[in-house]
Structure formats: structure tokens, C-alpha cells
Amino acid sequence: MILIVTPNPALDLTYTVPDFRPHTGHRVTEVAAQAGGKGVNVTRVLTALGLPATAVLPLGGPTGTAVKAELTAAGLPFVPVRIAGETRRTVAVVDTEDATLLNEPGPHLTTAEWRRVVTETERLLPTAAVLVLSGSLPPGLPEDAYAELLTLAHRNRVPTLLDADGPALTTALAARPTLIKPNAAELRTATGLDDVPAAAAALIERGARAVVASLGPDGLYARDRDSAWRCSPPAPVRGNPTGAGDSCVAALAAGLLGGAGWPAVLPDAVALSAATVHHPRAGHFDTPTYHRLRATTTAHPA
Amino acid sequence: MILIVTPNPALDLTYTVPDFRPHTGHRVTEVAAQAGGKGVNVTRVLTALGLPATAVLPLGGPTGTAVKAELTAAGLPFVPVRIAGETRRTVAVVDTEDATLLNEPGPHLTTAEWRRVVTETERLLPTAAVLVLSGSLPPGLPEDAYAELLTLAHRNRVPTLLDADGPALTTALAARPTLIKPNAAELRTATGLDDVPAAAAALIERGARAVVASLGPDGLYARDRDSAWRCSPPAPVRGNPTGAGDSCVAALAAGLLGGAGWPAVLPDAVALSAATVHHPRAGHFDTPTYHRLRATTTAHPA
Numbered sequence: 001m002i003l004i005v006t007p008n009p010a011l012d013l014t015y016t017v018p019d020f021r022p023h024t025g026h027r028v029t030e031v032a033a034q035a036g037g038k039g040v041n042v043t044r045v046l047t048a049l050g051l052p053a054t055a056v057l058p059l060g061g062p063t064g065t066a067v068k069a070e071l072t073a074a075g076l077p078f079v080p081v082r083i084a085g086e087t088r089r090t091v092a093v094v095d096t097e098d099a100t101l102l103n104e105p106g107p108h109l110t111t112a113e114w115r116r117v118v119t120e121t122e123r124l125l126p127t128a129a130v131l132v133l134s135g136s137l138p139p140g141l142p143e144d145a146y147a148e149l150l151t152l153a154h155r156n157r158v159p160t161l162l163d164a165d166g167p168a169l170t171t172a173l174a175a176r177p178t179l180i181k182p183n184a185a186e187l188r189t190a191t192g193l194d195d196v197p198a199a200a201a202a203l204i205e206r207g208a209r210a211v212v213a214s215l216g217p218d219g220l221y222a223r224d225r226d227s228a229w230r231c232s233p234p235a236p237v238r239g240n241p242t243g244a245g246d247s248c249v250a251a252l253a254a255g256l257l258g259g260a261g262w263p264a265v266l267p268d269a270v271a272l273s274a275a276t277v278h279h280p281r282a283g284h285f286d287t288p289t290y291h292r293l294r295a296t297t298t299a300h301p302a
Numbered sequence: 303m304i305l306i307v308t309p310n311p312a313l314d315l316t317y318t319v320p321d322f323r324p325h326t327g328h329r330v331t332e333v334a335a336q337a338g339g340k341g342v343n344v345t346r347v348l349t350a351l352g353l354p355a356t357a358v359l360p361l362g363g364p365t366g367t368a369v370k371a372e373l374t375a376a377g378l379p380f381v382p383v384r385i386a387g388e389t390r391r392t393v394a395v396v397d398t399e400d401a402t403l404l405n406e407p408g409p410h411l412t413t414a415e416w417r418r419v420v421t422e423t424e425r426l427l428p429t430a431a432v433l434v435l436s437g438s439l440p441p442g443l444p445e446d447a448y449a450e451l452l453t454l455a456h457r458n459r460v461p462t463l464l465d466a467d468g469p470a471l472t473t474a475l476a477a478r479p480t481l482i483k484p485n486a487a488e489l490r491t492a493t494g495l496d497d498v499p500a501a502a503a504a505l506i507e508r509g510a511r512a513v514v515a516s517l518g519p520d521g522l523y524a525r526d527r528d529s530a531w532r533c534s535p536p537a538p539v540r541g542n543p544t545g546a547g548d549s550c551v552a553a554l555a556a557g558l559l560g561g562a563g564w565p566a567v568l569p570d571a572v573a574l575s576a577a578t579v580h581h582p583r584a585g586h587f588d589t590p591t592y593h594r595l596r597a598t599t600t601a602h603p604a
Binding site for chain 1: 330365367401402406407
């Protein structure tokens with residue numbers, strides 16, 4: 001089972017607003033609500049792939065109840081940790097041109113509430129084959145909150161995949177995550193380097209065992225102690241890039257589960273990300289695109 | 303007691319977003335949530351004035367639970383009617399310049415659910431001194447839904463105040479509301495006339511016993527069979543006009559409760575509306591502004 005810890009889940013609202021103009025009033029013509037946050041997207045994609053996945057996530061308030069109801073309706077396995085604060089919302093205003101995103105910061109987690117997240121993770125780790133730590137840390141948590149979970153996983157001999165940004169990423173490196181998946185901006189923030197191979201090498205120097213950098217339309221760059229690989233889709237993909245990184249994480253987690261090498265994992269991750277861009281909603285992918293791209297994408301030594 | 307029927311209440315979310323630009327992503331720096339919808343604003347203002355008020359409102363889903371919790375925390379008396387659909391949200395994105403409003407349409411009400419709203423209203427009418435019908439009708443209700451409530455009220459000898467728009471307003475006129483409060487745009491839509499006195503007279507011809515037209519910075523124009531009055535604030539007011547109309551309705555309902563004439567009611571309504579513009583949130587008013595303006599505003603025969 002792939003265990004996904006999602007410290008800051010959300011209720012993702014998508015508002016269709018045909019003629020969106022700031023500083024005016026709008027009647028929303030269509031409202032879609034879905035459980036979200038990076039880890040929830042990863043769980044949804046893994047479940048759609050038929051892989052066993054379980055999300056551990058703090059939930060609170062009426063919005064937490066709405067997230068719980070949607071996860072249940074979607075058949076996504078999850079272990080909720082009840083919190084006093086209210087789970088956050090995100091709003092995507094979609095007009096005919098593009099989307100405007102509004103992300104609430106999320107509830108403040110108390111130390112006791114975070115301890116319960118850690119306890120649940122520890123309880124589930126003996127049955128887990130991979131641990132995924134995904135997304136921002138909610139307000140109230142120390143920057144090194146992910147490091148403890150990484151240490152617990154390694155003690156259980158469970159490989160780890162960390163998808164985080166800023167201090168949540170850099171302070172976790174010393175706990176030696178098996179794999180990290182920064183995007184280009186996150187790599188730059190973490191290292192101060194513009195050069196992707198050099199930045200990836202720097203993060204390995206600081207503790208990561210492997211790095212897969214997601215470079216948008218340029219695909220993926222993977223690096224570990226021994227090798228470096230590149231993989232990109234045969235043609236550029238157009239659509240909604242929200243959630244593409246999460247689908248990449250799902251494919252990488254599936255790769256860790258199966259023990260597959262870069263030449264197998266990277267084309268899968270590129271195909272799944274691109275197929276997600278082809279789907280209007282995060283956490284979903286276009287199945288024909290996925291199968292087509294997986295058959296036509298190859299990784300190359302860099 | 304003033305009874306307020308609010309067929310389409312909402313959870314009003316206010317997002318503070320300092321640098322709001324369409325088609326980009328934003329971290330919301332502050333989230334405020336409050337029960338809303340026109341009738342809820344009226345109830346909140348009446349309660350703050352120390353007047354007995356009770357809101358009847360359909361509520362459903364996690365957002366309905368959130369509305370219920372906020373109404374309870376705010377000490378606003380209400381009678382919920384449970385519905386299967388989910389209560390709507392509104393989002394106001396506030397930047398340094400102005401606000402951008404996104405209004406969800408609201409849940410579809412079944413006939414059986416609306417019958418329960420009618421039954422609750424009928425049950426409470428013998429203890430009511432005024433009935434206020436406020437705001438849009440949710441999807442699924444017939445255009446004449448307000449007319450039945452007006453008829454029930456008049457059978458109980460309870461005066462009525464209707465604040466509605468479009469067909470919900472025009473089809474209710476035959477049921478002879480005691481007072482209606484259109485704004486200039488609503489007057490125009492209902493009558494096709496630009497001239498406010500002529501439009502008000504036309505609505506009286508069609509059944510309204512009295513009309514108070516709210517004209518924004520120009521204050522109020524009141525008309526009944528016998529007389530016409532004007533009343534405006536001594537100086538223009540700046541601020542957030544959201545909810546100003548609802549505060550006007552609250553003052554007019556208080557006037558019906560006390561049986562006060564236009565020279566007393568109109569300055570109160572103008573002062574309360576202006577004091578609401580001075581407050582950042584709908585359903586609230588700036589108390590010193592209210593008292594100062596009430597003492598310095600007078601109504602004049604038109």
C-alpha cells in the first residue's frame with residue numbers, strides 16, 4: 001500500500017464564470033466541488049490506476065466534513081485525523097480564457113493534532129510499501145515536520161517520496177528522503193542555482209538519495225548518485241496544468257512500489273502528467289492520452 | 303417579532319488578496335466567513351438594534367451546517383428547514399482597490415422542501431408583527447412563491463415587506479405587499495420606466511400598497527396612495543455598499559413594527575444604510591455614524 005500524508009488538504013471549488021472581470025459582481029453558472037490538496041490528488045490518481053493507496057489527512061469543520069463526504073463518494077481510502085480548525089478551501093474561477101486561483105492558507109494545527117497525524121502514520125507504516133509526503137505544511141507546524149515522518153519510514157524500511165517547497169523541503173533533506181520531486185522554481189529556491197543538473201546534484205549532496213525535477217513542457221530530469229536521465233513528451237501538451245505535478249508524484253510512487261528503474265519510471269511519469277494536463281480537473285487524467293504517451297515516450301541518459 | 307423569510311441564504315466568504323490579478327494564482331491572506339443572504343443581513347441588523355427578529359431559512363449540506371454554526375455563535379434567532387441540497391456560498395475577493403463578487407446560484411429546492419418553509423412561516427405568523435420576504439428565490443421555486451406567503455400574512459393581519467427582483471417581485475404585486483423596496487435598477491426592470499416617481503406609481507397601480515425606492519447616494523424615494531417623500535443623507539458616504547439595501551429593509555421593517563410615519567421612518571432608513579456603507583461587512587453598521595446621521599437627516603415631501 002502507498003501511504004500518502006497530506007497535512008493541508010482542501011475542498012477545491014471550481015466556479016465557471018463566463019465573463020470574469022475584477023471589481024464587478026458575478027453569478028457563478030456552475031459549481032464543482034472536489035477534495036483536493038496535492039496528496040489527495042496523488043491518492044486519487046493512484047486509486048484510478050488500481051494501486052492500493054491510503055491518505056492520512058487532518059480534517060475539521062464543515063469544510064472537513066465536505067472533504068470527507070467527497071473522498072467517501074469517490075471511493076478513495078483515507079484515515080482522517082479530526083482537528084479543531086476548519087479545513088481550507090481553494091477557489092478556481094474558470095472563464096473562457098484561463099483560471100484564476102485563490103488558495104486559503106488552511107487551519108492552524110496544534111502540536112497535539114500533528115502528533116495524532118504522526119501516530120496514525122506510524123501505525124500504518126508497517127503495512128506501507130511507500131510513504132509519500134505531499135504539499136505545504138499548514139500554519140502552526142515546525143519547518144522540520146516532514147523530517148520526523150521520513151525517519152519513521154526509514155526505520156520501517158519504507159522508501160519515501162517528498163514533494164514539498166521552501167523550508168519544508170530543505171529542512172527534510174537531512175532525514176534522507178529516497179526521492180524528492182521539486183519543480184524548476186522550487187529547485188532554484190532551494191539551491192539558488194539556475195542550472196537544473198547542478199541544483200539536483202546540490203540537493204543530493206545535502207541528503208536526498210534521488211531527485212526528479214519536473215520542468216513543465218520540458219519533461220523530467222532525474223538524478224541519483226550513479227546516473228542522470230531526461231525524459232519529455234514527444235509533442236507539447238495543451239490544457240490545464242493543475243495537478244500535473246501530483247500525477248508525476250503518483251507515477252514515481254508507483255515506480256518505488258514496483259522497484260522499477262528510471263527507463264521505465266520516467267516515461268510513465270511523463271505520460272501520466274501530460275494526460276493530467278489533458279483533463280480539465282486536477283487528480284484526474286485522460287486515459288487514452290496516458291496509454292498513447294506511455295507507449296511513445298522514452299527516457300535518455302543525460 | 304419581525305419574521306424574515308430568506309429562501310436562498312449563503313455562507314459569505316471574504317478573501318483578502320492584496321494583489322489580485324485574473325489568470326494567476328493567489329494565496330489568500332485572510333479568510334472571513336459569515337452567514338449571509340439578504341434576509342440574514344436584515345435579521346442581523348434588527349438583532350443589533352435590539353429588535354426581536356427570527357429568520358426562517360432552508361439549510362443543507364456542510365455549508366448549511368457552517369451557516370447554522372455562525373448564526374448560533376452570533377446569537378441570531380432562526381428556524382432552519384433542512385433541505386437535501388447544499389446551501390450556497392458567495393465569495394468576495396477584496397484587494398486594496400475594490401471587491402470582486404462571486405455568487406453561487408444556490409441549491410435546487412424541491413416542492414416538499416418549500417412546503418416546509420411555508421408551514422414554518424404559517425406556524426410563526428400568529429406571533430409575528432411584520433413579515434419580511436427578502437432576496438432571490440432559489441432554483442426550483444415557481445416565480446409566484448412569495449405571493450402565497452404574502453396572502454398568509456395578510457390573513458393573519460401581519461404587514462409585509464418584500465425585497466425581491468424581477469419576476470419574484472412582479473408576480474407578488476397582486477398579493478398586495480404592504481411595502482416593497484426596489485432599487486433604481488429593479489424599478490426599471492419591473493416597469494420599463496426610468497422616472498422613479500412614475501415607476502413607483504406604476505407598481506402601486508399593480509398592487510403594492512407602498513414603495514420605497516433606494517437610489518444609492520441619492521437616498522430614498524417613498525410613495526403610497528396619499529403621499530410621496532424624499533430623504534437623503536446630509537453628505538455622501540464612502541465605503542462598502544454591500545448590505546446597505548438590507549439595512550434599509552431592516553429600518554423599514556422596524557418602522558412597520560412601530561407604526562411610524564414616513565417623516566420618522568425614512569431618516570432612520572437612510573442613516574442605517576449609510577452607517578452600513580461605513581462598515582466593511584454587510585449585516586453590520588457603524589453605530590456612531592448611525593446615531594449622528596439619524597439626528598441630522600430629515601425627510602421632505604416630494
